[in-house]
Amino acid sequence: MTVDLDLASRVLDLVRAASPGAQAEVTVDRTEQALTRFAKSFIHQNMTDAGIGVRLRLHDGGRTASGTTTTADADGLRALVDRTLAAARLCPPDPQWPGLTPPTAVRAAAAMDEDTAQATPAARAERVRAFVDGAGGLETAGYCGTTLSQVTFANSAGHTAQAQAAEAAMSCIARCPDEDRAPADGVARLVTRRLADLDGGVLGVRAATKARAAVRPVELPPGRYEVVLEPAAVNDLLANLAMYGFNAKAVAERQSFVELDRVQFDPAVTLVDDPLDGGLPFDVEGTPRDRLTLVDAGVTTAVAHDRRTAAAAGTTSTGHAVPGAGAFGALLCDLRLVPDSSRPRVSGEADGPAADADVAELVSQVGRGLLVSDLWYTRVLDPRSLVMTGLTRNGVWLIEDGQITGPVQNLRFTQSYPDALAPGAVLGVGTHAIALPADWGTRTYFAPPLRLASWNCTGNASG
């Protein structure tokens, strides 16, 4: 990674030579992303891309601009600097420029697993094979992916930081034939810092169990239901809370429901963002990242800041700047809903369609409600109230007197996510959180299962 530090330094030198007073920050992002994708139980897409991105943001003469390139040779870097300086000179003044991150200690990232970083197509294909075999003859689809990220940061204030991380993930379904209906799908997902921890066979068995239990679903009428959301479904709540709720820019613009120091959630809800589990320990502005508590036992305590929103709010950056943050704002990257530690950890597989024993325990507490595996195509109806619409997917079951009594057809919901987690609304939290891959981007969320008092189902398969 010394090469990348030299590369970043060269960019800074070029900026200094062209405009000695400019403030500049450089990020060199070297990523190797590999995905072995399968459908109809065979590998149909298998890709690797090895890329480098050099991102320059500078503030020159009171004006700000940024640029990126993947051409890291001398000509490419010079073109990047020239182009970005020219752009800055044509931009309007930026009086809100927050300045550069000063030299600051950055804690070391978690140790990277080399086998994951060097994972081969054969290693990924083995896990796909295991999933297909584990599904016991059902049609299967999904992927096994590995990603290696090496990030280097340097700015003209003298601050540097480097980190690398590797992760492996599987997100797969098994599909059970269901007479003249569409196949019934069962899902299994996991992301981990160690490829060796990905057991395709276990995931295949789990997905197939769910799929077989989802055939001949009945239609339920729209209405409000008590629900147990499996971690894959809770993942969507966390993703949207991160994007629309705990974004300091959205809060400042009054487009978020978040209000600091208010009881906005059930006491069972504690949300933290912590890169300790293998996320990068600094953001694109070089700000060190540390554990950040967003909600503490139901009380909203923090939002995600970058340097710009922090300066405007009179506080310090939390280290959640992302590229393009000027328009969008800061984004949580390693958000975790803290599991219930008041009970012994419940782990292991479960009989039936519950993803694991932790889910099954929450199910056993429900008088009448629904077990929901996954949420799909969720969209915001109003960002301020975070009312979302979407559908269930990959299996829904009716729970009666603590027992799963039968599968249910997918339901459309229209639900405010904060309201679903409001005081009194959370009836149970699982005892451990599962790390789940994001559909887009590089964020990882950690979700336990949840039991919620009310989920507003506004439509069913009939419309």
Next chain:
Amino acid sequence: MDEFATATAAVSAALAAGARYADARVMYRRTEAMDARNGEIESLAQTEDAGVGVRALVGSSWGFFAVADLTDAAARTAGETAASIAAASATVAGPAVDLVPTLAATASWASVAEVDPLAVPLSEKGDLLVAVTATMRDAGADQGEAMYRIWDTRKWFVSSEGHRIDQHIRECGAGINALVIGDGETQRRSYPSFRGQYGTRGWELVRDLDLAGHAQQVTDEAKALLTAPPCPAGTTTVILGSEQMALQIHESVGHAIELDRILGWEAAFAGTSWLDLAQLGSLRYGSELMNITIDPTVPGSLGSFGYDDEGTPAQARDAVRDGIWVGVLAGRDSAAMAGLDYGGSVRADGWARLPMVRMTNVGLLPGAHSLDEMIAATDDGILMDLNRSWSIDDRRLNFQFGCEIGWEIRNGRLGRMLRNPTYTGIGPRFWRSMDMVGDTAVPWGTPNCGKGQPGQTGHTGHPAPAARFTNVRVGVTG
């Protein structure tokens, strides 16, 4: 640098490593994005990226490798690596892969740009966004937003069958939004649509939009929406404006007719389709007024090109004719798998992504009635326009869409403005209720179509007129 030579080196290396077919795309892409809010520039980002992506078919297994290095050595390694990845794919092998034939053309194509968008001074662009957002702010918007986006892509395609095609595609667009914040909710009005309007055209597209001329109106309407009555819940006749129709087509037709979805290749993520290939040519998708075309030749539309990313020349075809499903969006391998004889709808989002079936321009042919005529012919209904939210199931059947604004229709006249209009339905049932189609189709551009793993963002076009639908459930709220 000889880009064709780089691509050829990659293909040759893949063949030498055991591939029976290989293709490579060298791409240079420059982008520019500016955002402004309330009279100030929020961000300006310019990107440049270049690399080569190689596909190799070894036996009946695919491999793809991409690298941001256009040296000959890197290209050869990329080809070899793609072939080795394909060999690993054979660990979990599938059925035999064939490719429908396509003429191995040597060709060059470029979209038409009267004004090169990247040559327009940044000061002019910045002044435009600053002024229009200041107007919205001064008119009472809590947030007056404006943006533009520019993409300039050059690509060189070589295949082991002899294709040698270069294309230069320039795309741009812009838009404005006025956001007002009320008690517990926000209202937004946009022009020409929330993310703007886009095409394979130059900066003349943005000048023609006349953003400044609409800033006051969108702000006034956003403010009015805060106090407008909510869309009532019930079942009624709905007229959808042209822009919302573009979304309706994209979500409930365009994705449903993607052949890779129909074949089950996207089952784990994007989903499948409710369409069954056995019913191609006989299924009633919608009313007899429903005529949907797949047409990448529409001049200036966002989904247009000369050749797709498999070297198949752009060609128009029907997807739905007189309400009957007759065509799909296909690639060379998916078409062969389905027993069809055409591809032509495969594109990759940059050099680092493997090409896959994407919408091109999927549009509804215009009909016989003006919007005024449709309103006049409606005794009791709601006119809705400009998409605000969209959600649909994984088979592209059950949808719920929301619009920015609605108006009551009573006895053939527009009445009260309505806020938060939503409607929901089941795709084919909804399309079969279409009983009037507008006479003017606007070629809307959607720059944010997401598909694939790793994710790819596709640019699609949707020529769409307004249209009327009956017995539609409206007013679904949380």
